Amino acid sequence: MKKVLKFILGPKIVKLLRGLTPNLQEESEEVIKARQRFYGEFIKPKDLVFDVGANLGNRIRPLLNIGARVVAVEPQKECYTILKKKFGNTIEIVPMGLGEKEETKDFFIADSHTISSFSEEWIEHVKKERFKNYTWAKPIKIKMTTLDLLIERYGLPKFIKIDVEGYELEVLKGLTYVVDMISFEYTVPEQTQKAKDCISQIAKYNPEIECNFSIGESMQFELNGWRSVTDFTNYMSTEEFIASGFGDIYIRRIF
Numbered sequence: 001m002k003k004v005l006k007f008i009l010g011p012k013i014v015k016l017l018r019g020l021t022p023n024l025q026e027e028s029e030e031v032i033k034a035r036q037r038f039y040g041e042f043i044k045p046k047d048l049v050f051d052v053g054a055n056l057g058n059r060i061r062p063l064l065n066i067g068a069r070v071v072a073v074e075p076q077k078e079c080y081t082i083l084k085k086k087f088g089n090t091i092e093i094v095p096m097g098l099g100e101k102e103e104t105k106d107f108f109i110a111d112s113h114t115i116s117s118f119s120e121e122w123i124e125h126v127k128k129e130r131f132k133n134y135t136w137a138k139p140i141k142i143k144m145t146t147l148d149l150l151i152e153r154y155g156l157p158k159f160i161k162i163d164v165e166g167y168e169l170e171v172l173k174g175l176t177y178v179v180d181m182i183s184f185e186y187t188v189p190e191q192t193q194k195a196k197d198c199i200s201q202i203a204k205y206n207p208e209i210e211c212n213f214s215i216g217e218s219m220q221f222e223l224n225g226w227r228s229v230t231d232f233t234n235y236m237s238t239e240e241f242i243a244s245g246f247g248d249i250y251i252r253r254i255f
Helices: 002-009 011-026 029-039 060-066 077-090 120-126 147-154 168-172 192-205 229-235
Strands: 048-052 069-073 092-094 103-107 140-145 159-162 181-187 209-215 246-253
Touching: 029 060, 048 060, 048 147, 060 069, 060 077, 069 077, 069 147, 077 092, 159 168, 168 181, 168 192, 181 192, 192 209, 192 229, 192 246, 209 229
Parallel strands: 048 069, 048 159, 069 092, 159 181
Antiparallel strands: 103 140, 181 246, 209 246
């Protein structure tokens, strides 16, 4: 059966479909509403949002339901093709990667589209344990742009969500504007220091910030109150935080 599917659909589409099922399961009405409630705490109608590493767009529908304007950044052709079919002209799609500067970079395609990455360092870490049953193909060349250039083109976003499998710091190095809310994915213990470096990078241009986080796909803040950069980075070294495994760190501008 697998051979028949590969013959009919082609190997690339078969690989994409392997990783597609979890995304379809996540897009239940219950999950969409949970994400909508969460994002609705800080996103309002007509707010501009950058979804960096949009993948198949599981965060886009709840953002659109709120009334946000979405710019989706996604370098994988198989993924941004699906984004176009799902959302049409209701979003702006940037079929590129983001980094510190404009250039062309190697992008490593995994046999699950959710873990393709620009970061060889990240791949080397996660393929030992967390994703040891997955493989990454030879890289393809992808054109890169920066957050600053996107802001110059589309405007200053209210929120930037970054989920780029270990390349978060390089994406943030391309940002010098002050943004109200930024989230980026973390994985610990492998990338604890890298996550701390991401916070430090944001603080270079926006020192008046505070931090919180959500575990996995919980779509809720774990800390009752937001913490200072110093308090939060210290907390990141605790057993409690390391036990969370992965999730998203949220950085909020203090007004």
